[in-house]
Amino acid sequence: MAAGEVIVIPCLSDNYTYLVRCHRSEMTAIIDPGEAAPVIKELQDRDWQLDLVINTHHHHDHIGGNAELMKKYGAKLLGPTAEKARIPDMDEMVAEGDQVLIGELEGRVFDVPGHTSGHIAFYFPAITALFSGDSLFALGCGRLFEGTPEQMWQSLQKFRNLPNSTQVYCGHEYTQSNAKFAKTIEPDNAILAARCQDIDGLRARNIPTIPSRIDVELATNPFLRADHPDVATALGMENATPTEIFTEIRKRKDNF
Structure with a gap:
């Protein structure tokens, strides 16, 4: 039997929240409940x-269901130290x-500032799952509301050495956009082109594109x-630093 499982729950207009269940202990957690009703x-x-x-x-579309769920189930609340005031x-x-x-599922915490200054993410090896919130998206990353491009670039690099099979559970269904x-950044990336076709097929059937894989x-x-x-090369920035290139990509996405 698998150590645990993840249940993908759509909520609000384009958010996802995730039930995580430890099979051995039967302990259950919810990650980033934007609203309570679908979770209940x-x-x-x-x-x-x-x-x-x-x-x-701390964004409301990730914590909006906290109070109702805590009251109904007596659940405890865990979150980022850096956002204790919010x-x-x-x-x-x-x-x-x-x-x-x-339960018996052990999760590792990453500090990933950028989208917010105190954003964190969680990696659970036993279920090969990364819960990235609004830091890493499928084919994207979060807008930089509180951090700098350099911070976000450094944050995203923390995920790159996770096992290839790691499932990425992010906060939103933004994948098609x-x-x-x-494709505007790497029009000649054949793997990307094939993935785009797969994504279009999933969304045409209203099937989530999440989880992705590292x-x-x-x-x-x-x-x-x-x-x-x-x-x-595609950007004509052969002599630029990765941070400069990341900054340019983020600027283009903000205006896309």
């Missing part, structure tokens, strides 16, 4: 209780180097490829 329905359908609410950052009622706060436990933009992101996501020679 999924828990009721499965006859599960909720033990823990986990937040990656996420109410946290019971536990974590930062890079800390460990998060969902991100794919259209990615190896697929490394081959196709322009924001992870700012130090790749093909990207520098």
Whole structure:
């Protein structure tokens, strides 16, 4: 039997929230509940209780369901130490180097400032799952509301050495739009072209494009490829630093 499982729950207009279940302990957590109702329905359908609410950052579309879920289930709230002033009622706060436990599932915490200054992400090896919030998206990255391009570039690099099979569970269904933009950066990337076709097929059937995989992101996501020679050449920035190239890509995406 697998150590645990992840249930993808669409919420709000284009958000995803994730139930994570440890099979051995039957402990269950929800990650970034933008609203409570879809989570409650999924828990009721499965006859599960909720033990823990986990937040990656303070934006309302990731914490909007916290209070109702905590009240209904008596669940504890865990989130980033750096955002303690902006996420109410946290019971536990974590930062890079800390460990998060969902039953017997051990999660590693990354500090990934950029989208927000205190954003964190979680990697659970036993279920090969990265919960990246709004830092790394499928074929994209979060807007830089509070951080700098240099910070976000450094943050994203923390994910690059995770196992190739790592499933990437991000905060939004932005993949189709991100794919259209990615093709403007690397129009000759054959792997990207094939992926774009797959994405169009999934969205035509209203199927989530999430989770993605780290190896697929490394081959196709322009924001992870700012130090790749093909990207520098495509942008005519052969003598630029990766940070400069990342900055240019982010600027183009903001105006796309």
